[in-house]
Amino acid sequence: MAVHGPAHDGPLTDKLTNHHQQSTRGEPRVALVTCTELSDLDPDDRLVLAPLAARGIAAEAVVWDDRAVDWSAYDLVVLRSPWDYALRRDEFVAWAQTVPALANPADVVRWNTDKRYLGELAAAGVPTVPTSWVAPGETWTLPADRAEYVIKPAVSAGSQDTGRYDLADPEHRKLAVAHVRRLSDAGRLTMLQPYLTAVDTVGETALLFLAGPDGLAFSHAIRKGPMLTGPDLGVEGLYKPEEITARTATPEQLAVAEKTLAVVPGGPDRLLYARVDLIPGPDGSPVLVELELTEPSLFIGYADGAPDRLAEAIATHLHPSA
Known part of the structure; x- marks a missing residue:
């Protein structure tokens, strides 16, 4: 199921410029952005390396706050696991604005890294957890x-x-x-x-979308078990590790996800990936708890063909249709 939105000349022009650079340099280069603690990438993200190599795309892990990096040397810069940004959000957003060919785009990063976006989604009619x-x-x-x-x-x-x-x-x-x-x-x-108490029984459903030739398209879904066990006491390690299993998305969940993505500033067609996290509300209908557009785990190890679909999404951004 594809999610469609308005066309945008600016990002397309940027991509076409990148495509011209590739033709003069040979093999396209992609930076997979991470943090120092995961300098070799999260294990799930490493699953995309072989499918990218099979497409003639050279990918490497690069730490976002490494001042020695020349980001203009890459044809595409893909945000993956820069998970240390939360206490440095202003610095992270400012950095994103300086990076050419960033996916997802810097203005989306600015919007999505502050959860006040939930208010905008609720105002647009998306069923959202009251906040x-x-x-x-x-x-x-x-x-x-x-x-x-x-x-x-x-x-x-x-x-x-x-x-x-x-x-x-x-x-x-x-x-x-x-x-x-x-x-x-x-x-x-x-x-x-x-x-939302249904997370203790039904769990949370994450719907993963990846770019395709016709726009953002649903790829796969996973179930996350409950993580929060009690109060936060200001120290690390007081929540359960994630319990992840594959899940089949329902038509109702997909409809909420599509409605959510339609509200993204600039439209969903600029996105390389998106993750829509849903939990059943008191009446059992899916309720949005988070829209992850900056650095979500994509759980590509939990669905057949998902690593290949992510590689194809990256190739789509490298070689956009005219």
Whole structure:
């Protein structure tokens, strides 16, 4: 199923320029952007290297904040695992704006690395988990309904600085207040969301989309089990490792994903990849919890042919149709 959007002359012109450079240099070069801690890439991302090589595309892992890198030497720069950006988001966004031929584009990176985009999606009619916001220094009152909530910063990667709180528990209420205060004191915007209990049974569904000749197209889906076990105490390692299995996407999930992607600034056809994360809401219908357009795990090891489809997506961006 393809997702279609408006055409954009600017990125196409950039791609055609890259194609001309390739013709004068020979084998196209692709940078797969990562961080120092994963200088050899995440194992899942390494699965694309052989399919790229089979297409005559030279790919290499490059650390995003390595000042010695000449990004203009690459025909395409693909964001993959720069997962240390969360506490340096402004620096990361500024870096993205300097990189030629970046996928996904720098303006999408700016928009997608601040989860306030959820408000825009909700306003556009996308079924989105209800979210309230607490600005640094703002007075905040605990919800009165004594339900379970998730508290996390608006800029984060993975489940860092994220906690689950049962507000019927007096100790959890104290820890929730401390969590918000900790984020506020660090100058970070806090988000508060009701905990969707279906994640404990049904799990979270991630729908993966990759670029194709006719635009962004659905590739595969996976199930993620619950990760949050309780409050965030300001230290690492208090959530479960991801439990990933393959999953078949339903027509209803695909419809929500398509509606979500249609709202992306500039349209979805500029994207190399997208991940749409859904959890059943109280009535069982899929609700968006996150739209990952910057550095999502793509889980290509969990679907037959997915590494090849990612390689083909990269080739599509290297060799756009006229």
